[in-house]
Amino acid sequence: MRFDIVTIFPEIFDSYFGESIVKRAQESGAIEIQAHNLRDYTENKHRNVDDTPYGGGAGMVMAVEPIFNCINFLKAKSQELTSLPDKLRTRTILFSAKGKRYTQKDAERLSQYDQLILICGRYEGVDERVAQHLIDEEISIGDFVLTGGEIPAMLVVDSVTRLLPGVLGNQESAVYESHSKDGYLEHAQYTKPEEFNGWKVPEVLLSGNHKEIEKWRKENSKNKV
Numbered sequence: 001m002r003f004d005i006v007t008i009f010p011e012i013f014d015s016y017f018g019e020s021i022v023k024r025a026q027e028s029g030a031i032e033i034q035a036h037n038l039r040d041y042t043e044n045k046h047r048n049v050d051d052t053p054y055g056g057g058a059g060m061v062m063a064v065e066p067i068f069n070c071i072n073f074l075k076a077k078s079q080e081l082t083s084l085p086d087k088l089r090t091r092t093i094l095f096s097a098k099g100k101r102y103t104q105k106d107a108e109r110l111s112q113y114d115q116l117i118l119i120c121g122r123y124e125g126v127d128e129r130v131a132q133h134l135i136d137e138e139i140s141i142g143d144f145v146l147t148g149g150e151i152p153a154m155l156v157v158d159s160v161t162r163l164l165p166g167v168l169g170n171q172e173s174a175v176y177e178s179h180s181k182d183g184y185l186e187h188a189q190y191t192k193p194e195e196f197n198g199w200k201v202p203e204v205l206l207s208g209n210h211k212e213i214e215k216w217r218k219e220n221s222k223n224k225v
Helices: 010-017 020-028 064-081 104-110 128-133 150-161 210-222
Strands: 002-007 032-037 090-101 115-119 137-140
Touching: 002 010, 002 064, 002 150, 010 020, 010 032, 010 150, 020 032, 020 150, 064 090, 064 115, 064 128, 090 128, 090 150, 104 150, 115 150, 137 150
Parallel strands: 002 032, 002 115, 090 115, 090 137
Antiparallel strands: none
């Protein structure tokens, strides 16, 4: 699977994507991540990607033209890289405070695509013509405002990557976990030592009785819903 991230700060992603499961997924070939500097797709000598808003107001708005140029380039490039262009499935996403709330079901849905183009907004927002004409959906990660879409992009890449075949060491990790079903939150987890600072692991988990352990885990999960 390929992730193409459109941003004015491509270096932001180097540290997070260079560690742990996402790094291993890249090394194994399960995913490919490319961060694209939006300024490379401008057509003015100052490489500006923003301008003042029509109608007045505070701040700057990201312009439609460089985003249009970048998306067209990425889609054309993807068609060149596949021997079956009619089979390539691309989803273009804009991160926006007014977008649909992102959930685990969205991660599962997006994991079925071959390519995700992720557009990271900045400043006061993005020219509305991007949402109207250039993308497939707008996503929000919560009812709050960030300085840009880079953190949401990391979140989507991470949550989708771990669902891909072969990425997790034990694929059951992605099946029996919180939000894998509506209203489901995973049971509490414990590890050694059996007692720490007077805080004990539940006796049933030490019993070796797998039927009782499974019963406890189901009940513990229900208690969290």
